[in-house]
Amino acid sequence: MLHFGSSDSILKELDKDSEGLRDLLYGFTLWLSRETVPVFCFFEQDRTDYGKRFRVPYTYTEMVVPESSATIDGHRKLSLPTDHLKINKFQGPEDPSYKCVYPVIVGMSKDAEKKVQARRNLDELMSRAKKIPRMTFAYYFCDNSDAKRNTATAIIRGLLLQILRQQHALFKHIQPEFNERKIGLFNDIDALWRILTSMLKDPEAGEVYLLVDALDECEESSRNAFVYYVKNLFSTPNLLDKIRVKFLICSRPGLGFEENFDGTVNTKTSKCLRVDSGSINEDLSKVIDTKVAEISKRWSLRLIEKVKTSLKQKAGGTFLWVSLILHELSRTRQSEIENKLESLPDTLQDIFGRILREIKEEDQRHAIFILHCVMVAEQPLTVTELAMACKLGPRKWEESFLPLSEDLEDLKNEWECCGPLLRLDYGRGSPTVNIIHQSVKDFLMGTEIQVRPDLLKYHIRGDMAHLTLFRVCWDFLCKTDFDQFSSNIVSKNDILSNWGEAQNTYWQEVEKGETIFLSYTARAWDEHAIGAGNVVRIARKLDPDSRWEWSRSSSTAAAREGGGCELEE
Numbered sequence: 001m002l003h004f005g006s007s008d009s010i011l012k013e014l015d016k017d018s019e020g021l022r023d024l025l026y027g028f029t030l031w032l033s034r035e036t037v038p039v040f041c042f043f044e045q046d047r048t049d050y051g052k053r054f055r056v057p058y059t060y061t062e063m064v065v066p067e068s069s070a071t072i073d074g075h076r077k078l079s080l081p082t083d084h085l086k087i088n089k090f091q092g093p094e095d096p097s098y099k100c101v102y103p104v105i106v107g108m109s110k111d112a113e114k115k116v117q118a119r120r121n122l123d124e125l126m127s128r129a130k131k132i133p134r135m136t137f138a139y140y141f142c143d144n145s146d147a148k149r150n151t152a153t154a155i156i157r158g159l160l161l162q163i164l165r166q167q168h169a170l171f172k173h174i175q176p177e178f179n180e181r182k183i184g185l186f187n188d189i190d191a192l193w194r195i196l197t198s199m200l201k202d203p204e205a206g207e208v209y210l211l212v213d214a215l216d217e218c219e220e221s222s223r224n225a226f227v228y229y230v231k232n233l234f235s236t237p238n239l240l241d242k243i244r245v246k247f248l249i250c251s252r253p254g255l256g257f258e259e260n261f262d263g264t265v266n267t268k269t270s271k272c273l274r275v276d277s278g279s280i281n282e283d284l285s286k287v288i289d290t291k292v293a294e295i296s297k298r299w300s301l302r303l304i305e306k307v308k309t310s311l312k313q314k315a316g317g318t319f320l321w322v323s324l325i326l327h328e329l330s331r332t333r334q335s336e337i338e339n340k341l342e343s344l345p346d347t348l349q350d351i352f353g354r355i356l357r358e359i360k361e362e363d364q365r366h367a368i369f370i371l372h373c374v375m376v377a378e379q380p381l382t383v384t385e386l387a388m389a390c391k392l393g394p395r396k397w398e399e400s401f402l403p404l405s406e407d408l409e410d411l412k413n414e415w416e417c418c419g420p421l422l423r424l425d426y427g428r429g430s431p432t433v434n435i436i437h438q439s440v441k442d443f444l445m446g447t448e449i450q451v452r453p454d455l456l457k458y459h460i461r462g463d464m465a466h467l468t469l470f471r472v473c474w475d476f477l478c479k480t481d482f483d484q485f486s487s488n489i490v491s492k493n494d495i496l497s498n499w500g501e502a503q504n505t506y507w508q509e510v511e512k513g514e515t516i517f518l519s520y521t522a523r524a525w526d527e528h529a530i531g532a533g534n535v536v537r538i539a540r541k542l543d544p545d546s547r548w549e550w551s552r553s554s555s556t557a558a559a560r561e562g563g564g565c566e567l568e569e
Contacts (some may be wrong), residue, residue: 029072034465035341041072042101043071043077045079046083048061048062048085078100082097105499109424137162140159144437150222155191155212156189159196167206173202175198177194200233208245211244212249212502215251217436230247252439288322291326292311298334303334306338309561348450349448369468371425373386375460380432383424384408388472400479401481425434445462447461466528466531466533469529
């Protein structure tokens with residue numbers, strides 16, 4: 001760096017290998033983890049011209065803060081097409097850097113809104129924890145849009161990590177299991193629960209408070225497993241005298257949690273409460289006031305107050321209900337708003353039904369396809385990946401080769417035909433398409449939609465949804481673009497590694513998005529095949545790593561025509 005009047009001591013502290021900076025980074029990352037603060041790191045792409053900046057008669061360029069210094073391991077990051085002096089300056093909405101930063105901020109603000117309720121509970125418990133000696137407090141926020149945060153295994157891992165950070169003496173309970181299972185321990189839910197139970201029985205743990213928020217955003221089988229473990233913990237008489245633990249599990253109602261505990265757990269140790277009144281409505285009222293102000297620039301004061309009153313009376317403490325109704329009102333002509341208020345749906349399921357009924361007839365086939373893909377994707381699909389799936393699926397790409405980037409451009413907004421049931425998440429660099437809440441998936445894949453005859457076409461069976469994505473993956477790999485690969489390439493890792501060896505000039509024209517879809521296909525095709533179950537009778541005859549040979553088998557031609565998915569044993 002150029003030392004223009006800077007103090008040597010300050011520069012020494014800012015040196016790349018400074019111990020002071022390492023200590024600061026350690027403390028900062030520990031705080032981020034404890035407070036679950038969302039982080040997104042941006043870094044400069046261009047070198048900075050100091051000669052021009054300080055008007056010296058020569059050119060001196062330098063990369064001031066490289067990626068390694070500007071980002072934090074384990075957190076999301078994105079480069080900006082600018083230098084150090086302009087990294088936080090934007091010329092306007094069309095500025096390339098602005099276009100990168102703005103969606104991330106919007107995404108973070110939306111995530112923050114839905115966590116208002118959980119944060120109130122968290123702050124109260126953390127405040128109490130600081131006042132009570134030998135009290136341990138750990139919490140976990142589930143997230144249906146993140147495959148790493150919507151399983152019972154992830155919940156238990158997160159709670160264990162926080163307990164160990166506060167009570168180092170409890171490491172003795174994890175060591176024997178780790179010695180036996182090594183790295184496999186962290187995916188063994190039974191072993192992780194045994195460790196947690198062992199820690200809770202240890203007197204050194206003190207009084208333990210465990211908060212699990214939004215359990216309803218976990219997959220049904222996973223949340224049922226977690227409830228099963230908790231129920232057994234409090235149903236075992238010889239354990240109740242040995243542990244000092246309180247679980248606070250937050251979830252939307254109607255998923256049978258009450259039934260899981262009522263009658264099977266000592267009524268002195270469990271209690272189900274509804275938080276749809278009192279102080280929690282203060283937060284919801286603020287959200288309603290703020291959001292109505294945003295969409296009512298041309299409304300009369302009388303209409304504004306009527307909308308606020310109607311929403312507050314019918315919301316029932318549900319933020320998602322309010323959000324969806326406001327989305328609908330924002331797209332309604334002012335003269336029709338009062339009529340809408342007279343027929344507000346009572347439940348989330350009623351809202352979902354109304355949204356589905358409003359999908360245009362010409363969009364219904366595409367909406368059904370997209371919803372099938374989003375419901376069972378092994379990880380959230382990026383906009384480009386979903387566009388590729390649409391091109392190979394309902395858009396009937398008839399060519400023997402893969403679509404190019406320009407062929408996908410018009411399909412990148414195809415997901416919008418599903419209305420507010422889907423949203424874009426910007427948390428991982430490339431925007432991904434996700435459902436707005438786990439309750440949407442429960443509705444589309446559950447029994448309630450089946451008793452609504454006009455919505456039956458939107459009902460999603462898991463095996464059929466897996467079949468939909470399986471066919472897309474199969475069709476993708478059967479394109480002639482892959483003929484250059486050796487038939488000896490049989491494993492997903494081999495496919496990915498050999499992909500980089502393709503030197504054909506054709507591939508230089510292919511957008512990165514298609515490469516990413518290859519990565520998804522390589523990881524997920526076999527899971528979709530197995531998920532299709534009896535619909536595609538292949539699960540018991542396919543080696544997960546034999547996909548390449550299989551996709552070139554005699555059934556490949558039939559697969560390209562969409563008719564080769566009923567393989568006989």
